[in-house]
Amino acid sequence: MTVTGDWIDRLPDVAEAMGRSSTAERVADMLRELVIDGALAPGTRLSEQKISEKFKVSRNTLREAFRLLGHERLLVHEFNRGVFVAKPGLDDVVDLYRARRPLELAAVRGAASAPAGAVGAVRAAVEEGEAAEARGDWWGIGTANMHFHQAIGELAGSTRVAEVMRQLLAEMRLAFHVMAAPREFHAPYLDENRAIYERLADGRFEEAAERLAAYFDRAEDQLVRAFAPSR
Amino acid sequence: MTVTGDWIDRLPDVAEAMGRSSTAERVADMLRELVIDGALAPGTRLSEQKISEKFKVSRNTLREAFRLLGHERLLVHEFNRGVFVAKPGLDDVVDLYRARRPLELAAVRGAASAPAGAVGAVRAAVEEGEAAEARGDWWGIGTANMHFHQAIGELAGSTRVAEVMRQLLAEMRLAFHVMAAPREFHAPYLDENRAIYERLADGRFEEAAERLAAYFDRAEDQLVRAFAPSR
DNA sequence: TATTGAAGTATTGTTCAACAAATTGGAGGT
DNA sequence: ACCTCCAATTTGTTGAACAATACTTCAATA
Numbered sequence: 132m133t134v135t136g137d138w139i140d141r142l143p144d145v146a147e148a149m150g151r152s153s154t155a156e157r158v159a160d161m162l163r164e165l166v167i168d169g170a171l172a173p174g175t176r177l178s179e180q181k182i183s184e185k186f187k188v189s190r191n192t193l194r195e196a197f198r199l200l201g202h203e204r205l206l207v208h209e210f211n212r213g214v215f216v217a218k219p220g221l222d223d224v225v226d227l228y229r230a231r232r233p234l235e236l237a238a239v240r241g242a243a244s245a246p247a248g249a250v251g252a253v254r255a256a257v258e259e260g261e262a263a264e265a266r267g268d269w270w271g272i273g274t275a276n277m278h279f280h281q282a283i284g285e286l287a288g289s290t291r292v293a294e295v296m297r298q299l300l301a302e303m304r305l306a307f308h309v310m311a312a313p314r315e316f317h318a319p320y321l322d323e324n325r326a327i328y329e330r331l332a333d334g335r336f337e338e339a340a341e342r343l344a345a346y347f348d349r350a351e352d353q354l355v356r357a358f359a360p361s362r
Numbered sequence: 363m364t365v366t367g368d369w370i371d372r373l374p375d376v377a378e379a380m381g382r383s384s385t386a387e388r389v390a391d392m393l394r395e396l397v398i399d400g401a402l403a404p405g406t407r408l409s410e411q412k413i414s415e416k417f418k419v420s421r422n423t424l425r426e427a428f429r430l431l432g433h434e435r436l437l438v439h440e441f442n443r444g445v446f447v448a449k450p451g452l453d454d455v456v457d458l459y460r461a462r463r464p465l466e467l468a469a470v471r472g473a474a475s476a477p478a479g480a481v482g483a484v485r486a487a488v489e490e491g492e493a494a495e496a497r498g499d500w501w502g503i504g505t506a507n508m509h510f511h512q513a514i515g516e517l518a519g520s521t522r523v524a525e526v527m528r529q530l531l532a533e534m535r536l537a538f539h540v541m542a543a544p545r546e547f548h549a550p551y552l553d554e555n556r557a558i559y560e561r562l563a564d565g566r567f568e569e570a571a572e573r574l575a576a577y578f579d580r581a582e583d584q585l586v587r588a589f590a591p592s593r
Numbered sequence: 594t595a596t597t598g599a600a601g602t603a604t605t606g607t608t609c610a611a612c613a614a615a616t617t618g619g620a621g622g623t
Numbered sequence: 624a625c626c627t628c629c630a631a632t633t634t635g636t637t638g639a640a641c642a643a644t645a646c647t648t649c650a651a652t653a
Contacts, residue, residue, distance in 0.1 A: 443646095
């Protein structure tokens with residue numbers, strides 16, 4: 132039995148499953164959720180004192196959490212003034228699309244060598260969206276749409292691309308809170324997402340990419356228009 | 363004279379020029395330089411106590427700096443164990459190229475709408491490399507090469523793309539420290555960089571992109587081979 | 594010999610209290 | 624309405640303290 136073999140190497144990384152996380156990270160997780168869900172409106176100032184009292188953590192720990200979220204562009208840290216919930220403007224939205232487009236398109240075009248299960252995740256996101264639509268949960272549709280694009284990014288099979296996508300999409304989410312009528316925004320894309328998925332599943336990657344490109348054109352255009360009033 | 367006009371808006375952001383930065387950021391800057399230049403070898407453990415004494419900052423402030431660099435993947439933070447200089451492996455190098463490729467290629471293909479001065483930055487990087495070669499400064503060649511690709515990324519005209527590129531390239535820099543013979547690695551690409559620049563300056567973007575793609579193939583292949591021994 | 598267990602030590606995680614430095618807001622004078 | 628000055632508030636940073644965890648050492652055991 133001392134012939135351990137190497138099955139041990141194949142064990143999943145349990146590190147995270149156990150409570151292996153700092154309180155700063157947990158605080159950051161909470162704040163991230165609050166920001167993304169819109170509980171904290173863009174532009175809101177986050178007082179160190181109040182929040183550290185509310186969460187029962189020290190100011191130092193809270194500041195670590197702020198640093199985390201600052202790097203994700205969900206909060207902006209103004210020196211000697213405090214941290215605020217980011218308030219994406221029109222220029223930010225344009226910038227976001229400029230970053231997303233090449234990453235997502237390349238991921239789809241190269242989906243032939245996507246990691247196992249990646250296409251399945253795309254399908255899951257499509258169905259998640261359709262389910263949300265069925266029960267009239269428009270915010271759920273938006274969430275599913277984010278999951279869809281996250282899954283698209285995952286096709287690239289790159290940890291870093293996935294990470295970047297996660298950040299970009301979280302910021303998109305914030306942008307939706309700033310714009311005029313987010314409610315009707317996502318629904319029209321449900322069919323489009325399914326169409327993209329089906330081509331993906333069929334191995335017609337170039338077709339899928341073209342559709343995705345068209346999606347980007349339309350979505351950006353629409354979102355930019357929705358931003359016209361503000362900023 | 364009260365007709366201030368709007369020239370004031372065009373002033374450069376002075377915020378950073380004045381001492382407008384936290385000590386945590388300054389500490390992070392120093393550490394970043396040390397890590398990128400190889401003064402701190404990959405895998406090195408960074409003791410909070412020793413470094414905070416050396417830099418004369420409190421542990422709390424130092425930890426904020428660690429958080430910053432951790433997000434850039436230059437340091438890895440292992441819970442309850444400390445922070446270490448990241449030690450990129452073969453898989454990381456592959457991942458880095460997977461992220462860089464689509465971003466840089468898209469930037470070059472769309473260079474027609476690059477911001478003013480962006481192409482000039484590419485040229486500057488090319489010449490910086492040639493100057494370094496002339497005086498036999500091989501590490502300078504590597505630096506110039508990073509600047510070249512950073513400038514390529516800048517063609518996309520996106521703050522976020524530029525930021526992502528900066529991070530990816532800093533990590534590449536780390537990878538070079540791990541690999542076998544970094545010395546001879548960069549020099550062969552000097553001519554290639556110039557060729558790409560010239561096509562860029564001539565508006566032959568697709569040609570430039572094709573050359574860049576070929577560069578990626580060669581470089582990744584070569585780098586992966588250089589990693590064979592370790593990890 | 595190799596593995597397990599039980600100290601003791603060193604390091605990180607987190608909190609707290611204090612003070613310096615900067616921004617904000619308003620009172621008061623012009 | 625505008626400017627100056629002052630006070631209140633908030634952030635920036637420090638140092639010390641304690642808890643929780645990891646690392647080391649060494650003895651005991653199979």
